[in-house]
Structures are given as structure tokens and as C-alpha cells.
Amino acid sequence: xxxxxxxxxxxxxxxxxxxxxxxxxxxxxxxxxxxxxxxxxxxxxxxxxxxxxxxxxxxxxxxxxxxxxxxxxxxxxxxxxxxxxxxxxxxxxxxxxxxxxxxxxxxxxxxxxxxxxxxxxxxxxxxxxxxxxxxxxxxxxxxxxxxxxxxxxxxxxxxxxxxxxxxxxxxxxxxxxxxxxxxxxxxxxxxxxxxxxxxxxxxxxxxxxxxxxxxxxxxxxxxxxxxxxxxxxxxxxxxxxxxxxxxxxxxxxxxxxxxxxxxxxxxxxxxxxxxxxxxxxxxxxxxxxxxxxxxxxxxxxxxxxxxxxxxxxxxxxxxxxxxxxxxxxxxxx
Amino acid sequence: xxxxxxxxxxxxxxxxxxxxxxxxxxxxxxxxxxxxxxxxxxxxxxxxxxxxxxxxxxxxxxxxxxxxxxxxxxxxxxxxxxxxxxxxxxxxxxxxxxxxxxxxxxxxxxxxxxxxxxxxxxxxxxxxxxxxxxxxxxxxxxxxxxxxxxxxxxxxxxxxxxxxxxxxxxxxxxxxxxxxxxxxxxxxxxxxxxxxxxxxxxxxxxxxxxxxxxxxxxxxxxxxxxxxxxxxxxxxxxxxxxxxxxxxxxxxxxxxxxxxxxxxxxxxxxxxxxxxxxxxxxxxxxxxxxxxxxxxxxxxxxxxxxxxxxxxxxxxxxxxxxxxxxxxxxxxx
Numbered sequence: 001x002x003x004x005x006x007x008x009x010x011x012x013x014x015x016x017x018x019x020x021x022x023x024x025x026x027x028x029x030x031x032x033x034x035x036x037x038x039x040x041x042x043x044x045x046x047x048x049x050x051x052x053x054x055x056x057x058x059x060x061x062x063x064x065x066x067x068x069x070x071x072x073x074x075x076x077x078x079x080x081x082x083x084x085x086x087x088x089x090x091x092x093x094x095x096x097x098x099x100x101x102x103x104x105x106x107x108x109x110x111x112x113x114x115x116x117x118x119x120x121x122x123x124x125x126x127x128x129x130x131x132x133x134x135x136x137x138x139x140x141x142x143x144x145x146x147x148x149x150x151x152x153x154x155x156x157x158x159x160x161x162x163x164x165x166x167x168x169x170x171x172x173x174x175x176x177x178x179x180x181x182x183x184x185x186x187x188x189x190x191x192x193x194x195x196x197x198x199x200x201x202x203x204x205x206x207x208x209x210x211x212x213x214x215x216x217x218x219x220x221x222x223x224x225x226x227x228x229x230x231x232x233x234x235x236x237x238x239x240x241x242x243x244x245x246x247x248x249x250x251x252x253x254x255x256x257x258x259x260x261x262x263x264x265x266x267x268x269x270x271x272x273x274x275x276x277x278x279x280x281x282x283x284x285x286x287x288x289x290x291x292x293x294x295x296x297x298x299x300x301x302x303x304x305x306x307x308x309x310x311x312x313x314x315x316x317x318x319x320x321x322x323x324x325x326x327x328x329x330x331x332x333x
Numbered sequence: 334x335x336x337x338x339x340x341x342x343x344x345x346x347x348x349x350x351x352x353x354x355x356x357x358x359x360x361x362x363x364x365x366x367x368x369x370x371x372x373x374x375x376x377x378x379x380x381x382x383x384x385x386x387x388x389x390x391x392x393x394x395x396x397x398x399x400x401x402x403x404x405x406x407x408x409x410x411x412x413x414x415x416x417x418x419x420x421x422x423x424x425x426x427x428x429x430x431x432x433x434x435x436x437x438x439x440x441x442x443x444x445x446x447x448x449x450x451x452x453x454x455x456x457x458x459x460x461x462x463x464x465x466x467x468x469x470x471x472x473x474x475x476x477x478x479x480x481x482x483x484x485x486x487x488x489x490x491x492x493x494x495x496x497x498x499x500x501x502x503x504x505x506x507x508x509x510x511x512x513x514x515x516x517x518x519x520x521x522x523x524x525x526x527x528x529x530x531x532x533x534x535x536x537x538x539x540x541x542x543x544x545x546x547x548x549x550x551x552x553x554x555x556x557x558x559x560x561x562x563x564x565x566x567x568x569x570x571x572x573x574x575x576x577x578x579x580x581x582x583x584x585x586x587x588x589x590x591x592x593x594x595x596x597x598x599x600x601x602x603x604x605x606x607x608x609x610x611x612x613x614x615x616x617x618x619x620x621x622x623x624x625x626x627x628x629x630x631x632x633x634x635x636x637x638x639x640x641x642x643x644x645x646x647x648x649x650x651x652x653x654x655x656x657x658x659x660x661x662x663x664x665x666x
Contacts, residue, residue: 002525002542004602004638006564014565015601018608022592022624058600078601192335209335231339232347259355264597266633267391268348268411269337275351291355293660295628300599301636305337327626331663 001201003301008198012055012075019062023327026066030093033086036062037072037093047165047174048072048094051103051158052087053110054079056197057218060155060297063328069162070103070326078197078300079219081109087117091126099127099171101178103158105150106134129171131178133157135187135308137246138215138223149217152260152308153185155296156320159329163319177319181310186246188239189306190223191216191262195299214238218262218299232269236276239307244284249309251285256292256320258308263298265305270294273305281309290320296328334534336634341531345388345408352395356660359399363426366419369395370405370426380498380507381405381427384436384491385420386443387412389530390551393488393630396661402495403436403659411530411633412552414442420450424459432460432504434511436491438483439467462504464511466490468520468641470579471548471556482550485593485641486518488629489653492662496652510652514643519579521572522639523556524549524595528632547571551595551632565602569609572640577617582642584618589625589653591641596631598638603627606638614642623653629661 005011016036020029027036035052042048051061052074061073071094076082091100100121104114111132118128135153142149161178169177191213194203204220207213212235215223230238249255259274261267274293281288289312297306310316323332338344349369353362360369368385375381384394385407394406404427409415424433433454437447444465451461468486475482494511502510524546527536537553540546545568548556563571582588592607594600607626614621622645630639643649656665 002545002562002636004525004565004568004598004606006566006605011601011605014608015604018604018606018611018626021611021621022604022607022626055601056599058604063600192337212335229335232337233339235337257355263599264634264636265337266389266596266631267396267628268344268388268633271348271351271355271391272339272344273337273351274355275347278351278354288354293351293355295600298599300601301597303335303597303634325664331658332666333664 001196003198005198011198012077016062016075026327033089035072035074035086035090036065037090038065041071041094042096044096045098046096047098047169047171048096048100049103049162049165050074050090050094050100052082053105054081056300057297059328064158064326066326067333068166068322068324069158069329081107081113084113084116084120087114088120091117091121091128095126101161101171101174102128102130103154103161103178104130104132105154106132106147107144108146127171129175131157131175131182133182135182135185137186137242138188142217143221144219151189151218152187152258152297152306153182156185156256156258156310157181159324160316160319163322166322181316184311185308186243187306187308188243189216189304190214190235190239191302191304193264193303194220195302216304218297220299232272233276236273237280240277240280243307243309247311249286249311254287254289254312256290256310256312257281257288258292260297260306260308261295262302262304263295264301264303270305277307289317334529336531338531344531345410349395349408359660366422368405368407368419368423369398370423371398374404374427375429377429378431379429380431380502380504381429381433382436382495382498383407383423383427383433385415386438387414389633390630392661397491397659399659400666401499401655401657402491402662414440414446417446417449417453420447421453424450424454424461428459434494434504434507435461435463436487436494436511437463437465438487439465439480440477441479460504462508464490464508464515466515468515468518470519470575471521475550476554477552484522484551485520485591485630485639486515489518489589489591489643490514492657493649493652496655499655514649517644518641519576520639520641521576522549522637523547523568523572524635524637526597526636527553528635549637551630553632565605566609569606570613573610573613576640576642580644582619582644587620587622587645589623589643589645590614590621591625593630593639593641594628595635595637596628597634597636603638610640622650
């Protein structure tokens, strides 16, 4: 295992500490228990947004903490849900008196631990709602999930719900818009290579030199099928067809197209994938109104990418365009 | 070779086309000869900034085209300088009547081809100045360079000179600030793995499973030494000591600390490196005023990172903070 790390046990602590040093204008890092909150938390009179999950998917979620997006992120160990304790601490830290929304990717551990934390917060008098993202069309159930997995759509939920909270919406309104984004977003990913969890030291699966996995999860969980490596355009076609059929997206729809890198894939390849995805949508009469290309929800150094499509309405477009200032997404401020 | 590409001969064309589709609000992609210009080029009464070089270092340079930074980027084939023809076309396309600055990384091919293009532009009546970046302290001469190589400092030159041009400075003033940034910036990088140039299909060098290369160039050119893999903190110490000694940076200096990923290294590792770099600077009484962490000048899917330090003055800080709107760097708009 070749990684830029010290003791594998301290990967998350040290990385989050570095993140806090690099972005001290935006965030405070609390270490006991570990969570990352907006530097100015709690923001009085604003719904607080908390997300979190296993580490290894950076910049998700700490990279999205800041004005216009999340109020707190709770990093677990690599590919492991955080426990209820730090989720509760983060929830308390961002409660500005208007309630807190938990944004939770649909993995069994995350869902359970966020539920427990929400119950404990409620006992302390904090109103908590949760939205569970489940945009991955690849598989129904999987290694860590009952139902569909939450993947790239989570980033879009966090941005758009964050803007809703930022303009002063109520907890009910922020939760509604988060649910609406989740209902209109679909994703699917693929990998060329596995990744190595630092404390494990070995790849969690192997792929032959000419093999790729279609529909892979963000922890390397099995997808739909293993196939021989194909040209980029053919791979994009394999990912985008099930996405389009699922909602379905249809001619005349306005969408946000998000091509996401898994961590180890260079940008030059992501734009090759974007080009074909845009071509397919154009052929179907689907209009790309907004786009996002880059590493936003990753799997350590895994090589591969995912495609996410969100069907937009006017309100979502306005909230997407609203100012945001986080380490990983920033515009308008 | 496992990559998300179609025909290896079309990697750059297709990627740049995808980039143009994803960022049509910011850029125009011209294909004959290939170059990327600001959507609103030329901007009348503003010095035009043109950079370029071999592809494979994305988001450098096309990702930095937009208001507040570059007016045009000229991508060559992967790891190969663009010819004078597209450099001349880009120079003409961005000439707003106030002259054009070429920002050139110090590689023999780039320097020669930008010089030829500048001569041709001058013959057409366009005033051109060039700044050649050479911030890499690792080696004196190398495979493609006489003198030091231009690496991470180039990104900072492009941002700060871009802001200088954006506020209406003359060509002489923009060139002066670009030279000043270059004179105050130093870098060094390392790699865990090689990368594969698509049309070659094979890694250009190999590293044993327990070996890393210290001082590597952004095309995988040899650095200072190959050593056994060490903990992150020890590697950071090996990179940062020669940087600090070189200028030298001293107690009381205010700096921008830039930890750059080589393309295949996950963010979780970059922040571990940032943490140690910040610790070393603090121990020396050097104050980090600004920071940048992420993949900004890469080597395809190479795993590794580089450290860049820029000694700041008040004017540079103001220009760094000035609004910028490009695909890869954006704030304030």
C-alpha cells in the first residue's frame, strides 16, 4: 500500500486537522467527538444542515460546509458510519432555533446512527428532520444498503437544500426541497481500479487488467456487471441509458448534468465522458441547463467516474445558482 | 492501459470539446488550430493573458480561462508543447489593443514555440511580453528543460497576473507583477506512481512497490532521488526543507501555502500533507496568509503531490483575493 499517510489509524484525524488549518476562515474542527462546523455556527434563525458518513469520499462532506450549503459534517472512519455521538454534537452545534435537517446517504449504518442522534436531539428539544438520499440506479439492495444507495445526488441535495435554508426557509420547506431534489435525481458509476482502505492495507476487491465494473458503489461494493474495458463513449452509454430510463427523463426536460470522478481519474478523462453524455442528452432532446464536472464524491484513489442527472425546475435552478462558499464548491461570494 | 478514453489520438480534442460544452458560459473552444478563449474575447482595453503547454496537467491551463485569470489557453498533445500556430491564433484572439502577456512554463519546447508565436504576433503589430515560470527547486536542468522547471507557481502567477490585468494595469505592470510572483515562489513535488501517456500506452518509468521519487517533474522526469516509502510527515519534510532554504523564506514572512495533487492522489492525503507543511511553517515563524489545496497542476493519473510556497506582499494578497471566475478557480463572482 503506497499512500501519503502516517499511522493508518490517524488518517481521518490528521486529514480533518489539515482541512481545518487550510480553511479556518470557513470551518471549526471539533475533535471530541470529531465533527466539522461552520466557523460562525450556530446561525440564529436559520435551519441547520448536517450531513456525514464514512470518510474516503472527500470533498464530501466537510468540503461542503460553509455559507449556502452545510452547517456541519460528521466524518466517520474510512468507509464507516460515524456513531450517534458526534452526529448529536454536530446537531446541537448548528441548531439556530429553527430546527436541523439531516442529509443521510442510504447506507444501513448511516441511517441507523443518524436516527439515533435525531432521537437524542429531539429529547433535548431540537426539531430534526431527515432526508435519505438514494439516487443510485445500479442495484436495488447491496452490501451496506437496503434499497438504493445514496451517491452523487447527495451533493446536489446539499447545495440546493443549503440555499433553501440560507434564504430563510422553514425546516419543513428545506426538507421538502431536499426530498424534491432526491426524487428527481438519478446516478450510476463505474470503476477501472479498486481502492485500498488504509487500515485494511489491501484492495477490497480486484479487477483484471482489461476489466471494469459497471454500477459500482462508492465503497467498491459490487455493481451490475464486470465487462471488458470499452471505449469511453460505450461506457458512458452503459451508465446513462439506465439513468434516463429510470425516472424517466424525457424530451423537453431541463437537467443538471454532473460527471463525477471517483478520486484517481484525471480531469482529462472526465471531460471525455462529459462530451459523450452531453451528446446523448442532446439526441434525446433533454436540455442541459447546468453542469458540474470534477471529484465531488469519491472513493479514495479509485479510478472511475459516475454520471448524475437532476431534472430541474425554476426553483431548483435559482437555488443552485445562489451564492455558496465552501472549500469545494464556491461561487457568488 | 485502463483509461476512460476513445481513440488515444483524440484524447485532447475530445476532452477539450467536453470542456467547452460544460463551460460554454465561460469559454469558446476553437478547433483549427485548437485553443480555448474567454467567451467574451477579446476584452477591449485589457491586457490579454495567454498560457499553454502540453495537455495532461488539467485543470492547467484551460481550467483557468475566464474573468480575472487567463484570456486563452493553448493545449498541446499530452506532455507535448503546442506549436506556434495555435499560440499565435490565441494571441490574436485575445488582443484587446493593450498588448498580450504570454505565461510560459520553462520547458524548452514551450519556450521556443511561444517565442516564435510572439515574433509572428509582433509582425502583426501586437505587443507581446513573456514571463517564463521556473519555480521547481528539485533539479537545475532536466529532460525537457535548461534551468529550473515551471510547476505549481505557474498557477499563482496566472491568478495574480490575471487580477492585475483585470484591474486595468498596463502590459508592463502585468508583466512586472508576474515576474515578481515568479521570483518569490518555489516548489517541489514527489510521486508514488508513474502515469501513462495515452498514445504511448506504457508508463514512462517504473517505481517499485515500496519506492517513491522525490523531486519528480510533472511529466515524470527524474527528480532528486528515489527512496523507500516513508510516512507522510517525513516526505513533507523532504520537500519543504529545500523550498524554504532556496529563496530563503524566513521568520516573519507571510506566505501562500499550496499543496497540489498530481491527479491520482485523493484529497484525504493532500490534507494530511497540508497539516504537516503548516506545522513546519509555524515552527519557523512563517505565517500562512492564504492557502490552496487540490488538483491544480497534474500529471494525468500520477499519484503524488507537490508543495508550493509564495512569499506574499500586500499587493499580491489583494490580487489573489480579487474576484475570479474560471472552471477550476472561482470566488467573488
